[in-house]
Structure formats: structure tokens, C-alpha cells
Amino acid sequence: MFRFLLSSRWIGFALFVVLLSAICVRLGLWQFDRLDHRLAQNKVISAHFKAAPIELPPGFKVDDSTEWTRVTATGTYDLDHQVTVKFTTRDGAPGVDVVTPLVLADDSAVLVDRGWIETDNTVANPDVPAPPTGTVTVMGWMRQNNGAGGQATEPVDGQVRAISSIGMAKSVPYELSNGYLNLRTQDPKATQALELEPKPELGQGPHFFYALQWWFFALLATVGYFWFAWAEAKERRNPTRIDGFATPS
Structure with missing residues (x-):
């Protein structure tokens, strides 16, 4: 059959x-x-969130085990090399993330994602709120470089499509710390705050x-x-x- x-x-x-x-x-x-x-x-992230912030150590490597570590750093913002991350949205609204290098006492710097603002996200050098002037102490989460390569992470007209200290390295006159920092608090505070990165979903x-x-x-x-x-x-x-x-x- x-x-x-x-x-x-x-x-x-x-x-x-x-x-x-x-x-x-x-x-x-x-x-x-x-x-x-x-x-x-999720276990790693939860452990980092429960731990007290540490001062950003020289040569800090951001990987799966250290990402989301809460760190503090003190320095001055370098507006001359600030970039915005285009094509970002929040709740469907267009906008940009604002990334500003924070120059430290040893003349190195760490990229700080200061937050998001609603704006036309394809305009070069959009009008965004300025950070505090002078010496600033920031606290935030360390994040891994975005894996996008090529022009996505290299500034063009003050804009990038993804954040990476490797992509930014050639456009700044100082050494950048590995990864970047998602700002949570800063002292002194900015006159106009940006919308901070939300906490990661741990489900x-x-x-x-x-x-x-x-x-x-x-x-x-x-x-x-x-x-x-x-x-x-x-x-x-x-x-x-x-x-x-x-x-x-």
C-alpha cells in the first residue's frame, strides 16, 4: 500500500x-x-546595579561581564567634539542621542551619552541643550561599543549612526576609554536635562x-x-x- x-x-x-x-x-x-x-x-546587570559605583579605572575594558557597571568620572565636557546619534526614536518620535566626550585629569576622555532629545534627527548639528561648564562629576552605566563598523560610527558633519569609542578615536585629539557611558547623574546639573536612557528590560x-x-x-x-x-x-x-x-x- x-x-x-x-x-x-x-x-x-x-x-x-x-x-x-x-x-x-x-x-x-x-x-x-x-x-x-x-x-x-540579567544576573550580571542586577549585580552591577546593586553594587556601589566605582571610579572609572584607566584601561577599563567593557565586555559582557563588565557592561552595565556603574562608574563615576570627573572632567570637563568637550563640546568641540560632541556628536549626535541620528535615526533614533522614542515612542515613535524622531530625535537624537547627544554624545559628548568628558576629558579627564590624565588628558584621556570617556564618551558620555548625555541623553535623548526630540528633534529632526537627520539635521547636522541640531540645537541641543548644553552640558554643565567647568569640572563635572558624572555617574552612569558603562556600555559596550556598538558593533556597527565603517561610517556608522565615524562622525560625519557631527553625526553618527551608532556609538563606538573605536569609531570616534580618529576624530578626537585624546585617547578614549573603551566603550561609552550612559549618563544617570551629574554634578553640577545641566540647565536643561535630556531624556536619559531607560533601564534595561530584565525579563x-x-x-x-x-x-x-x-x-x-x-x-x-x-x-x-x-x-x-x-x-x-x-x-x-x-x-x-x-x-x-x-x-x-
Whole structure:
């Protein structure tokens, strides 16, 4: 009854189902890997948020284990090398993030994302609030450089598309600390504050349900194969009759 499964058409169909199911299972496992990574990062972030801020040490390396460390730094803002990050939005509104180097006592600097302001985000050098003048002490989270390369992180007309101390390095006359700082507080305060970066979401995200979804697709493909095979076997056993004659199989 099922000898037709050895035909080239059905063997090809079976190989397609096996390949599709394997891909779906692998994607489900990948989503679980991402879930594990996110939960591990949540623990790291929570631990950093509970710890007291530290003074930004020289040569501080921002990676998965140190990102979101709360640090303090004291220096003066360098408006001559300030950039804005275009194509950013908040609740659907266009705007820019304002990134200003903070020059430290040893003549190095750290990039400070001072916050976001609603504005036309494609205009070079938009009018944004100035930071405090003179010596300023800031506190914030250290963040990893954005992985975008090329022109995305290199200033053009005072704008970038992503923040990276590596991309900014050639455009400033001092050494930049690795990564950048998301501002939380500063003393003295600015005359007009920007909208600060919100705290990261520490939930598990959609990865668990995405994994189940991919595994459901694998199951659906497998069940579909056997259903179509059963349907054809049934048709071959009891061929449809038209005007008293069996249709050719």
C-alpha cells in the first residue's frame, strides 16, 4: 500500500521534510541558547546595579561581564567634539542621542551619552541643550561599543549612526576609554536635562515562546508528511469514481 513512498517524488518530499524539521529544531535550540545568555546577562546587570559605583579605572575594558557597571568620572565636557546619534526614536518620535566626550585629569576622555532629545534627527548639528561648564562629576552605566563598523560610527558633519569609542578615536585629539557611558547623574546639573536612557528590560524576552514556535513548525512538517502519505494511500486503495468509473491512479 505504501510502496509509492519509494518513488522519487516522495523520497524528495521526505528529504525536504527532514531538512525543514532539522532547521526548525536547530532554530529552537538557538532561541534557548539566547534565553540562557539573556538570563545570565540579567544576573550580571542586577549585580552591577546593586553594587556601589566605582571610579572609572584607566584601561577599563567593557565586555559582557563588565557592561552595565556603574562608574563615576570627573572632567570637563568637550563640546568641540560632541556628536549626535541620528535615526533614533522614542515612542515613535524622531530625535537624537547627544554624545559628548568628558576629558579627564590624565588628558584621556570617556564618551558620555548625555541623553535623548526630540528633534529632526537627520539635521547636522541640531540645537541641543548644553552640558554643565567647568569640572563635572558624572555617574552612569558603562556600555559596550556598538558593533556597527565603517561610517556608522565615524562622525560625519557631527553625526553618527551608532556609538563606538573605536569609531570616534580618529576624530578626537585624546585617547578614549573603551566603550561609552550612559549618563544617570551629574554634578553640577545641566540647565536643561535630556531624556536619559531607560533601564534595561530584565525579563526573559520572547525567546522561550519563539523556541516552542520553531519546534511546533518541525512537528507540523513531520505530521504533515505522514498525513499526506496516509491520504494518498487511502486514495490509491479507494480511488475516486466518476460516473461509475475509477479515476486513473
